[in-house]
Amino acid sequence: MKPQSMLFTIYGEYVRHKGNEIWIGSLTRLLGEFGMTEQAVRAAISRMQRQGWLTSRKVGNRSFYSMSPRGQRRLDEAAERIYPHEGTGWNGRWCMVSYNIPEERRHLRDQFRKELTYLGFGLLTHSTWFSPNNLADKVKEIAETYEITGHVEVFTAEHVGLSEPRQLVEKCWDLESINASYRSFLDTYHPYFEALQAEGELPDNRCFVEKTQLVHQYRKFLFIDPDLPDELLPALWLGKEADDLFSRFYEWLHPGATRFFDDLYEAAPKK
Incomplete structure (x- = not known):
């Protein structure tokens, strides 16, 4: 780490x-x-x-x-995605981003691509990215931060053919690989969670270490899982099972971890 x-x-x-x-x-x-x-x-x-x-x-x-x-x-965005929440259903529309950033600003173009990937966008064609989630405001915010608004366009689009929505998803994201990562997480943490519970009540510093490492590992899915709505996911999607395991493990460790942090945290003087 x-x-x-x-x-x-x-x-x-x-x-x-x-x-x-x-x-x-x-x-x-x-x-x-x-x-x-x-x-x-x-x-x-x-x-x-x-x-x-x-x-x-x-x-x-x-x-x-x-x-x-x-x-x-960045922390607010991560919190919105890392903690399981009930989806509201997909409205069938896509958020699309197109850009034409000059070569002399290549470093900003590369950084912008990383930001789009982090938000969960997939690459449809060269310089055209899309997501089924409404991320237009966040894209505008990023473009303003990097001062590239003159090179970026954002659209809300409706797909009318010729592929099916799930076929589009398969072109842009490797869901099989993401599922394999979730399987690895489950294979590692399910038996580990049961073994920890068998130890009984853990000391607060151990809760802090275990919970922080759990969040740290689970946070990595922010960089690979595009947070697709249920309508676009395969029938066997291990993300839901991983979310459930994470939540149960997290809630069990949370009280002791928070007590330990509070003991070491020193409040900053008022400004």
């Missing part, structure tokens, strides 16, 4: 519910539970700050770090 990736998990799972700001001493102690050194944590924090994910302020001789507005948006 890389410190920078774990920091996203810590902020998303705990810090964002505590006002979004935390003392660096608390962070180093929390990540120390995973065997990470203070030097490694500080280096990761510095890197995230340079990349625009974190902001900092000094109070006396102490440094407090919070997620930037960009970082908070």
Whole structure:
């Protein structure tokens, strides 16, 4: 587990519910539970700050770090998708994005593609991406952030042929591979969950480590699962079973994990 990736998990799972700001001493102690050194944590924090994910302020001789507005948006997006929710049904429309970003701004084009992938878009044709979810506002927000609004167009579209909707999905996403990843998650965590429960009540620091690692592992599905509506999923879709296992494991570990975090968390002084 890389410190920078774990920091996203810590902020998303705990810090964002505590006002979004935390003392660096608390962070180093929390990540120390995973065997990470203070030097490694500080280096990761510095890197995230340079990349625009974190902001900092000094109070006396102490440094407090919070997620930037960009970082908070990323955490909000992740929270919407990582925790199971009831879908409202698909209206049959697609959100489509087309762009023509100049070669001299290639780095922004590559970053924009990564953002679209993270949101769950699939590549239909060259520079044309689509999703059955209503993501137009989020795409506009990203385009504004990267200052590429003059090169991006967003549409709400209705597909009238010639493929069936599920055939379109098969062209754009490798659902078989995603299903295999869910199978791997279930094969690993189902027996592990049962073994942990057999141990009885776990100490709070163990709950914190186990729950954080669980969220950290499950968060990886944000980068591969496009969060398709039920109407477009195959009959055998293991994502639902994985969601159920995650929820049960999470709820069992949550109270102790939260108590441990609260014990190490130091509230930031009021601004």
